[in-house]
Amino acid sequence: MSHISAQRTMVQAKFWILRKHFEGFPKDSDFELKEENLPEPQDGEVLLEAVFLSVDPYMRPYSRARMKEGDTMLGTQVSRVVQSRNPKYPVGSYVVANCGWRTRSLSDGSDLRLIHSDWPKELPLSLTLGTIGMPGLTALYGLEEICKIKAGETLLVNAAAGAVGSVVGQIAKIKGCRVVGCAGSDEKVSYLKELGFDYAFNYKTVSSLKDTLLEAAPQGYDCYFENVGGEFSSVVLPQMKQFGRIAVCGSIATYNDTELQTGPYVHGHMIFKQLRMEGFLVFQWKHKDHDSIKRLLDWVKEGKLQCREHVTEGFENMPAAFMAMLKGANTGKAIIKI
Ligand SMILES: NC(=O)C1=CN([C@@H]2O[C@H](COP(=O)(O)OP(=O)(O)OC[C@H]3O[C@@H](n4cnc5c(N)ncnc54)[C@H](OP(=O)(O)O)[C@@H]3O)[C@@H](O)[C@H]2O)C=CC1
C-alpha cells in the first residue's frame, strides 16, 4: 500500500544537461534533454514549477568554469510553489529560483527569493529575470559603484539593446547624462532611439567605428560601460576623456573563442589619460539588492524605465533560445516561457 502511495505522489521533471563542454560556439548536440521523477517535498522543502526561465551570456563562460559534463545547465527561473512544507514559501507564491534549466525542482528554500504578493499585476513576473532582476542590478551597480556617473557626463555602452545595456542607457538618461549606444541591427538602433539614447548606431554596418565614436562624442567619453570586449575596446580607449571610468561588465565577443585574442596594449591610454578600468560581478553588492530592486521597480512603475523582452515559448527550445541570444537575436531580455 505504502509503495502505491509513493508512486502516486511522484511528479515528472524535465531538465537540460550539458552533455559535452562547448568548443567554440555551442551546438545542439552539446545539450541533452532528460527526465526524472521527483518525490514529494520533505520538511522544509518546496516543489517548484517553472513559469519563465532565463538564458544569459554568463552561462557560456560559467559552463566551463563551474560545470562538468552531465550537470544540469545552470540558470535562474521564475517558478510557482506547487507543494510546500516550508512556511516561508506557501503554495501559490512565486519565487526567483536558482535551480537551472528544469521544469520542476525540489528546493530547501536556500536558493530562492520570494516575489512579494504586492508585485504589480500589470507587470509580467519575468521582469524579475531582467530589468527588475540580475541584469537591471548589473546596470545600476556598474553605473553607480564603478563609473560613479554624474549628471552632464557622456557615457558609451555596447550591446546596448540587450538586457543590461538597455537599462544602462536609460538609467544614465535618468541621471542627466548624454548617452551613446550601439547594437547589431537597425531595428535595435531604432529601439535605442525610442528609449531616448542621444546617439545610436549599428556597429556591424558603420564604415569606421573610430569615426562614428568621434562623431557621437567629439569631446570624448567620461564613462564606458563595457559589455562586449575584444577589438571594440581597443577603439574606444583612445577616445576616453582624462580621468574616464570603464566598467568592465562583460566580454561576450570573446566567450566562444577557442584561442585568447590579443589586441593593442591598453597601458599607454590608461596612464596618460589617467583612466580607471574595473571589472565587477553584480553579486558584489548583494547587500544592496533589496533597496535596488525597489528603485528599479519604482522607475518602471513611473514609466522612466521601459522594458522589452524577447520571449521564446517552450522548454524544449531552451538551447535554441540560448544560442540565438549569443548571436544577437534578442532585443531586450531573452526569456523562455513555459
Ligand atoms: N559582470 C556581471 O555581473 C554581469 C555581466 N553581464 C555581461 O553583460 C553583457 C550583456 O549581458 P546581457 O545584457 O544579459 O545580454 P544581452 O541581452 O545584451 O544579449 C547578448 C547580446 O550581446 C551582443 N553580442 C553577441 N555577440 C557579440 C559580439 N561578438 N560583439 C558584439 N556584441 C555581441 C548581441 O547583441 P547585438 O545584436 O547588439 O550584437 C546580443 O543580443 C554580457 O557580456 C554579460 O556577460 C551580464 C550580467 C551580469
Ligand SMILES: C/C=C/C(C)=O
Ligand atoms: C553574473 C554574470 C556574469 C557575467 C560575466 O555575465
